[in-house]
Amino acid sequence: MKKLEYPMALTTLDAQQWTDIMSPVLQVCLPKAGVCRNFPRDVIFAPLSYHKAQMVAKAKDWTDGKAKDWAEQLRPNLLHKYDVLPLIKSTIMKKLEYPMALTTLDAQQRTDIMSLVLQVCLPKAGVCHNFPRDVVFAPLSYQGLGLPHPFGCQVFKHLEMLLQHMANRTKTGDYMEANIQAHQLETGTSFGLLQQVYTNTAILASDTWMKRVWHELEGLDIYVAYDSPALSLRCTDDSLLMDLFINLEVEQEELLWLNWCRMFLQVCTVSDIVTADGSFIRRSAWNGLRDECCRSPYQWPRTVCTTRQHWDLWQTTLSRALLASNGPHHPLQQPLGPWTDRLEDWN
DSSP: OHHHHTTTTTOOOOHHHHHHHHHHHHHHHHHHTTSOTTOOHHHHTSOHHHHHHHHHHTHHHHHHHHHHHHHHHHTTSOOOHHHHHHHHHHTHHHHHHTTTTTOOOOHHHHHHHHHHHHHHHHHHTTSOTTOOHHHHTSOGGGTSOOOOOHHHHHHHHHHHIIIIIHHHTOHHHHHHHHHHHHHHHHHTOSSOGGGSOHHHHGGGSOOOHHHHHHHHHHHTTOOOOOOOOOOOOOBTTOOBHHHHHHHTTOOHHHHHHHHHHHHHHTOOBGGGGBOTTSSBBOHHHHHTOOOOSBOOSSOOOOOOOOOHHHHHHHHHHHHHHTBSOOOTTOBBSSOOOOBOSOGGGBO
């Protein structure tokens, strides 16, 4: 590839010509890599991130297919009825548990997948195939059949991922910690992602594995806390903008656009948008212009400027939350106290 890249600055070959040039190389090299020489070129040249996304998207189909194949293989076989339930626990449940750490299927989807197995296995165990699922998945001590619910297994796998990797400081744990901190910057609140109320701030967070696990755990009233660094306040009497907006009980859609404006300005706190004396909102922050007077300690995601309508909402909400009057200088109701950050943080 390095040899082929050398003259590329001067060449103007089209995509098909470059594919034809690479074809003799692939015809020889792909079999040595254990890949068919006619493997689709679109897949060969696709980025790895695309394949990972496809794998996650197809997790449910994979799980569903495993359950269906196992049930079809078992259907014609004669089994002793006392062997059926232990067989389910020791074989198909292990297969279904394999991808559970990455999947975020809900309880009904997990029940539907297990239904394919139970429709075949329950009659072989001397139980009606429509036996109530609550009883099927209930423990033996409560007169149930003692089969583990796959959704419960998935929740356990998620908790195991969160607790073990973060505690042991593995590479996966570092990625998860970075994801949690990125979400905290994205929501702009004073609590970590898993400590926030899902219905209040979920609309502000990107759709990630961590967000889905957060939704899952809150629905089960499971609380997981991490000692992650909080968004820093820069002076006395300072506060986070998103906390102020949430306390005003603005509508969820308005909260989303207020957060969009905040992310574009790359600000978190009231001190990020006020003048040096802490008494007035800076004109640039009021008008939606990004100001480079202070270095941000965070790596912000890329955002685009929103519409004039949303900046009007931004100004109206700031007036409700912070301003003493609607004068041209935008004075604060309560001026901020002395600055506590370092001089090096200023440009």
